[in-house]
Amino acid sequence: MTPDIYIYAPLLIASLLIFSWSCYRRISLVNVGRPEDRFRNPLQRLLGVFLYAIGQKRVISRSFGLNHAVIFWAFAILLIANGEFLLAGLFPGVGLVLLPDPLHHALLLAFDVVSLIALSAVVLAAIRRIFFAPEYMATSYTSPRSLEAFLILGCIALLMLAYFGLHGTMVATGKAPGSHMPLSSLAAYAMAGVPAEGLQSLAAFFWWLHVIILLLFMNYLPHSKHMHILTAIPNCFFAGLDKPNTQSREEFAKGESFGAGSVDQLAWKDLFDGFSCTECGRCQGVCPAVATGKALNPRQVIHDIKTNLLNGRFDQETFKADKPLIGDGEGSVSEDAIWSCTTCGACMAACPVFIEQMPKIVKMRRHLVQMKARFPEELLSLFENMEGRSNPWGIAPTDRTKWYSTMAVKTFAANETEYLLYVGCAGSFDSRQKHVTVALTTILDAAGISWGILGKEELCCGDSLRRLGNEYVFDRMAKQNVQLFKDKGVTKVITQCPHCFTTLKNDYRQYGLELEVIHHSELIDKLLTSGELKLNHQVADFGRIVLHDSCYLGRHNDIYQPPRQVIATATGTAPIEFERNQENSFCCGAGGGRMWLEEQQGTRINLNRIEEALANKPDTLCVSCPYCLTMFTDGLKDLQADQTRVRDIAEVVAEGLRPEQ
Amino acid sequence: MLVVACIKQVPDTTQVQIDPVTNTLVREGIPFIVNPYDTHALEEALYFKDQFGFRVAAISMGPPNAEATLRKALALGVDDAILLSDRCFGGADTLATSNVLSAAILRLNQQEEVGVVLCGKQTIDGDTAQVGPGIATRLGYTQLTLVDRIESLDPVKKTIRVRRKLEGRYEIVEAPLPVMLTVVRELNRPRYPTVPMRIDSADAQVQVWDNTVLGLDVNSCGLKGSPTWVSRIFSPERDKGEIIGDGFGDPVGTAKLLIHKLLSKDLLHA
Ligand SMILES: Cc1cc2nc3c(=O)[nH]c(=O)nc-3n(C[C@H](O)[C@H](O)[C@H](O)COP(=O)(O)OP(=O)(O)OC[C@H]3O[C@@H](n4cnc5c(N)ncnc54)[C@H](O)[C@@H]3O)c2cc1C
Ligand code: SF4
Numbered sequence: 001m002t003p004d005i006y007i008y009a010p011l012l013i014a015s016l017l018i019f020s021w022s023c024y025r026r027i028s029l030v031n032v033g034r035p036e037d038r039f040r041n042p043l044q045r046l047l048g049v050f051l052y053a054i055g056q057k058r059v060i061s062r063s064f065g066l067n068h069a070v071i072f073w074a075f076a077i078l079l080i081a082n083g084e085f086l087l088a089g090l091f092p093g094v095g096l097v098l099l100p101d102p103l104h105h106a107l108l109l110a111f112d113v114v115s116l117i118a119l120s121a122v123v124l125a126a127i128r129r130i131f132f133a134p135e136y137m138a139t140s141y142t143s144p145r146s147l148e149a150f151l152i153l154g155c156i157a158l159l160m161l162a163y164f165g166l167h168g169t170m171v172a173t174g175k176a177p178g179s180h181m182p183l184s185s186l187a188a189y190a191m192a193g194v195p196a197e198g199l200q201s202l203a204a205f206f207w208w209l210h211v212i213i214l215l216l217f218m219n220y221l222p223h224s225k226h227m228h229i230l231t232a233i234p235n236c237f238f239a240g241l242d243k244p245n246t247q248s249r250e251e252f253a254k255g256e257s258f259g260a261g262s263v264d265q266l267a268w269k270d271l272f273d274g275f276s277c278t279e280c281g282r283c284q285g286v287c288p289a290v291a292t293g294k295a296l297n298p299r300q301v302i303h304d305i306k307t308n309l310l311n312g313r314f315d316q317e318t319f320k321a322d323k324p325l326i327g328d329g330e331g332s333v334s335e336d337a338i339w340s341c342t343t344c345g346a347c348m349a350a351c352p353v354f355i356e357q358m359p360k361i362v363k364m365r366r367h368l369v370q371m372k373a374r375f376p377e378e379l380l381s382l383f384e385n386m387e388g389r390s391n392p393w394g395i396a397p398t399d400r401t402k403w404y405s406t407m408a409v410k411t412f413a414a415n416e417t418e419y420l421l422y423v424g425c426a427g428s429f430d431s432r433q434k435h436v437t438v439a440l441t442t443i444l445d446a447a448g449i450s451w452g453i454l455g456k457e458e459l460c461c462g463d464s465l466r467r468l469g470n471e472y473v474f475d476r477m478a479k480q481n482v483q484l485f486k487d488k489g490v491t492k493v494i495t496q497c498p499h500c501f502t503t504l505k506n507d508y509r510q511y512g513l514e515l516e517v518i519h520h521s522e523l524i525d526k527l528l529t530s531g532e533l534k535l536n537h538q539v540a541d542f543g544r545i546v547l548h549d550s551c552y553l554g555r556h557n558d559i560y561q562p563p564r565q566v567i568a569t570a571t572g573t574a575p576i577e578f579e580r581n582q583e584n585s586f587c588c589g590a591g592g593g594r595m596w597l598e599e600q601q602g603t604r605i606n607l608n609r610i611e612e613a614l615a616n617k618p619d620t621l622c623v624s625c626p627y628c629l630t631m632f633t634d635g636l637k638d639l640q641a642d643q644t645r646v647r648d649i650a651e652v653v654a655e656g657l658r659p660e661q
Numbered sequence: 662m663l664v665v666a667c668i669k670q671v672p673d674t675t676q677v678q679i680d681p682v683t684n685t686l687v688r689e690g691i692p693f694i695v696n697p698y699d700t701h702a703l704e705e706a707l708y709f710k711d712q713f714g715f716r717v718a719a720i721s722m723g724p725p726n727a728e729a730t731l732r733k734a735l736a737l738g739v740d741d742a743i744l745l746s747d748r749c750f751g752g753a754d755t756l757a758t759s760n761v762l763s764a765a766i767l768r769l770n771q772q773e774e775v776g777v778v779l780c781g782k783q784t785i786d787g788d789t790a791q792v793g794p795g796i797a798t799r800l801g802y803t804q805l806t807l808v809d810r811i812e813s814l815d816p817v818k819k820t821i822r823v824r825r826k827l828e829g830r831y832e833i834v835e836a837p838l839p840v841m842l843t844v845v846r847e848l849n850r851p852r853y854p855t856v857p858m859r860i861d862s863a864d865a866q867v868q869v870w871d872n873t874v875l876g877l878d879v880n881s882c883g884l885k886g887s888p889t890w891v892s893r894i895f896s897p898e899r900d901k902g903e904i905i906g907d908g909f910g911d912p913v914g915t916a917k918l919l920i921h922k923l924l925s926k927d928l929l930h931a
C-alpha cells in the first residue's frame with residue numbers, strides 16, 4: 001500500500017517535530033537542577049544498563065515483572081518493524097526487502113510471532129489491572145485502572161491488531177511471503193472471501209490505523225508516565241554506583257544555601273528521576289512509612305518533585321516555581337512526609353529504574369534544619385545534646401566509662417592494641433545495650449583479640465544528625481572524630497552498631513579517613529569459623545530464634561550471612577527467617593534519626609515487624625543493632641508478648657562461653 | 662525600642678565535679694554553655710524583635726572566653742552582642758555583678774531607649790536568682806520575676822502584661838515600661854540557629870566593654886565591690902555505690918542479694 005505522500009509526509013514530519021519538541025521541553029528542564037557528575041566509570045554504568053535496563057533484572061525480580069520484560073523486549077524488536085514501516089511510507093522501495101531473503105524472512109517471522117506475544121502480554125497486563133491489581137499500584141494521583149494505563153495498553157494492542165490486519169491483506173494479495181508469517185497468514189485466511197478492491201480498502205484502512213496510532217502513541221508518551229520508555233535506560237546509566245549508605249558533603253561557605261527547598265536546589269539527576277518513574281508503585285509497596293499510614297509515600301515524593309518542576313516558569317533565565325517544594329498539596333512534599341522517612345533504603349532497592357527517593361528526602365531535611373531551623377520539637381534537645389555533649393541523651397560525657405566500672409578495660413594505644421572497640425553511645429549509655437557491650441568484650445577476650453577503647457575521649461559518630469539533615473553539626477563532629485582517630489593511630493575498628501559502622505566506614509571516607517571497620521557480627525563469624533573462638537557448649541537457652549536484618553547492616557552494607565552463620569554455629573540450628581528478609585527486610589522504625597522522634601501518625605513500624613516475627617512463634621528475636629534492640633523490646637512490651645525476648649547475637653554467643661553446668 | 666537580654670556563660674554542671682581537696686569547682690576541660698534559663702530570656706527578646714521590630718542587645722559579664730556565648734546569641738539573631746570584661750570585674754558577687762550589668766544597660770539606654778530587660782530566673786552555677794532583681798533595683802525598673810507567659814505588650818502605651826508562675830498559682834500583672842523580667846523555662850521554646858546565621862556570626866563583631874567604657878568606681882565592682890564571698894564549697898558525703906550481682910542475667914538471685922544487703926545494713930526489717 002502506498003499512501004498519498006502529500007498527506008503522509010507533512011503528518012509524519014509534524015508528528016516528529018512535536019514529539020521532539022515535547023521531549024526537549026521536558027528533559028531540558030533537568031538543567032534547572034544543580035550539576036553532579038554521573039558519568040564517572042562509564043563501563044560500570046553500561047554494565048548496569050545491560051543488566052537492569054536491557055536485561056530487566058530488577059523488573060523480573062518481583063511479581064508480574066516478567067510480563068513487563070516481555071513487553072519491553074517485544075517493543076525493542078518491533079521498533080525495527082515500526083521504523084521501517086514509517087520510512088517505507090516515504091520511500092516505498094526502501095526497507096528490509098533490500099536485505100538478503102533469508103534474513104528478511106527471519107525478521108518477518110520474528111515480527112509476526114513477537115507481535116502476538118506482545119498482544120498477549122498486553123491483554124494479561126490489562127486483566128491484572130482490572131482484577132488483580134496489588135494495593136501498591138494505587139496512589140493519590142492515579143489508580144491501576146486509570147484511563148492513562150488503559151489508553152496505553154489499548155494503543156499497543158491496537159497497533160498489533162493493525163499490524164496483523166495490514167500484513168494479512170499483504171499476504172492475501174501476494175505482496176508478502178505468507179510462508180514466513182504464520183499469524184499474518186491466519187489473518188489472510190480470515191479475509192479469504194473479500195474481493196480484490198475490498199482487500200485494497202482494508203489494506204489502506206489498516207495502514208492508516210497503524211500510522212495514526214503509532215504517531216498518537218509517540219506524541220502521548222512525553223506527557224505520560226510512559227515517558228520512561230525514553231528515560232529509563234539513561235536513568236539506569238546514571239544510577240548511583242554505590243549503595244545509599246552515605247550522603248554527600250556540603251561546603252559551608254558564606255552566602256550559600258544548604259539542602260533543597262526548591263527544585264533548582266536538587267541535582268539534575270534528582271529531576272531526571274521524575275521523568276523516569278514508571279509509577280509501578282514498588283517503592284510504595286515496601287516503604288515502612290506507607291505500610292503504617294504515615295504522610296510519606298516515596299512514589300508521591302518523586303511525583304511531586306516532577307509536578308513542581310513542570311508547573312514552574314522561566315523568568316528570563318531564572319526558573320520560578322509556582323509553589324514551594326516543601327509544603328502541602330500536589331507538587332509539594334509535606335514536612336510530615338519528610339520527617340517520616342527511616343532512611344531504610346527499601347524504596348531504592350525495589351525501584352526497577354534506580355530512582356533515588358531517600359536522598360532527596362534527606363536533602364529536603366537539610367533545607368528545613370539548616371535554612372529554616374524547622375523540625376519536630378523532639379529534635380531540639382537531640383541536636384543540642386549531640387553538639388554539646390556528643391551523645392543523643394545529653395548524658396555527661398564522663399559517664400561514657402561507667403559500663404566497665406567493675407571491669408579492667410584497656411585504653412586503645414596504637415602499638416599495643418590491634419583493634420579499637422568503638423563502643424558507641426548506645427553501648428556506653430543505654431542500660432540494656434551495655435549488656436551487649438559486656439557480652440562482646442567477653443567474646444573478644446575469649447578469642448584472644450587485642451582491643452582497647454577510647455574511654456572518656458570517645459565521641460558520638462553523628463549518624464543520626466547526618467540522616468536528619470543536620471549536616472553542619474555532623475560535619476563538625478566528623479572532623480573531630482577523624483582528627484581523633486588519626487591522632488590515636490586507629491586503623492582497625494570493631495563496632496556493635498550498624499549505624500556507627502556505616503558512619504565510620506562510609507561517611508568518614510569523605511573526610512579522608514579509610515578505616516578497616518568490622519561489625520561484630522562479621523568478626524564473631526570470622527572467629528568462630530577460624531576456630532579462634534571456641535564455645536564451651538552449644539547454646540540451647542534461646543529456643544526458636546528468628547533473625548532480623550537491620551537496614552544499615554543488610555541493605556546498606558550487604559552484610560547478610562555473618563549473623564546467620566553466627567547463630568547457626570552457636571546454636572547448631574539456622575535461625576528462622578522473617579517472611580521479609582535480607583534485601584526485603586522491613587525496618588524496625590528507628591533509622592534515619594526516627595529513633596529520637598515520636599511516631600504520632602498511623603500505626604507503629606516496630607509493631608508491624610514484631611507481628612511478622614510472632615507469626616513464627618519465636619522464643620527469641622535476634623538482632624545486631626542497638627536501635628532494633630530498643631524498638632523490639634518496647635514493641636514486645638506494648639503487645640504484651642514479652643515471653644519472646646530480644647537478644648543481640650553477641651549475647652547468644654557469650655552464653656556459649658559460660659562454663660558448662 | 663531596645664530589648665536587652667542578660668546571658669551568662671556557665672560550666673555544663675552535669676560535667677562539673679568538686680575537687681575534694683581544695684573544695685573548688687574543677688573547671689578544667691569542662692565545656693561552657695549558656696545558662697539554660699538565659700536561652701529562654703534570649704528567645705523572648707528575639708520574639709519581641711520578630712513581633713515589634715525592636716532591636717535586641719545581648720550582654721554578658723565574664724572572662725574573655727565568654728565571647729563564645731555571645732557568638733551563639735549572634736547566630737540566633739541579636740543585633741548587638743556586648744561582652745563586659747575587665748580584670749577589675751573579676752570575682753564579683755551578685756551585688757557587683759548587678760552594678761556592672763546596670764551600668765552597661767544605662768549606657769545602652771543613651772543610644773536607644775531600653776524598654777525591656779530580660780534575665781533568666783537563676784543560673785545553674787551560682788543559683789542565687791539575685792542578679793535580675795539587683796539590676797531592676799539599681800535602674801529603678803519595674804521588676805516582674807518568674808514570668809512564664811507574656812500576655813501582651815503595648816509599644817504605644819508602653820505597658821506590658823505578663824503571667825507569673827508562683828507556687829500553686831499564677832498571677833497576671835501589668836506594669837509600665839521599662840521593665841525587668843526574669844523568666845522560667847515554660848515561657849517559650851528557644852530557637853535553633855540556621856546555618857547561614859551561624860556562618861555569618863563567625864565573623865560578626867562582639868563588642869568588648871571594659872571599665873574605661875563603663876567608668877565604674879572600682880570599689881563597686883569585682884572582688885572589691887563584693888561584700889559576700891564563698892568560703893567553702895563541698896559535696897555532701899555519700900558512700901560510693903557498688904554494682905552487685907547480674908541483674909540482667911539473674912534477676913531473682915540479684916534481688917535476693919540486694920535484700921540480704923539491706924537487711925545486713927539494718928535498712929530493711931524482716
Ligand atoms: C558555686 C558558686 C556559688 C556562689 N555563691 C554566691 C553567693 O552565695 N553569693 C553571691 O553573692 N555570689 C555567689 N557566687 C558568685 C555569683 O555566681 C556571681 O556573682 C554571678 O555573677 C551572679 O550570681 P548568679 O550566678 O547566682 O546569678 P543569678 O542571680 O542566679 O542569675 C539570674 C540572671 O541574671 C543574669 N546574670 C547573672 N550573671 C550574669 C553575668 N555575669 N552576665 C550577664 N548576665 C548575668 C542572667 O540572666 C541570670 O539568669 C557564686 C558563684 C558560684 C560559681
Ligand atoms: S527510605 Fe524507607 S522509609 Fe524512607 S521513603 Fe524509602 S522506603 Fe520509605
Ligand code: SF4
Nearest residue numbers: 277278280281283351
Ligand atoms: S519511583 Fe521507582 S519504584 Fe517507585 S513508582 Fe517510580 S519507578 Fe516504581
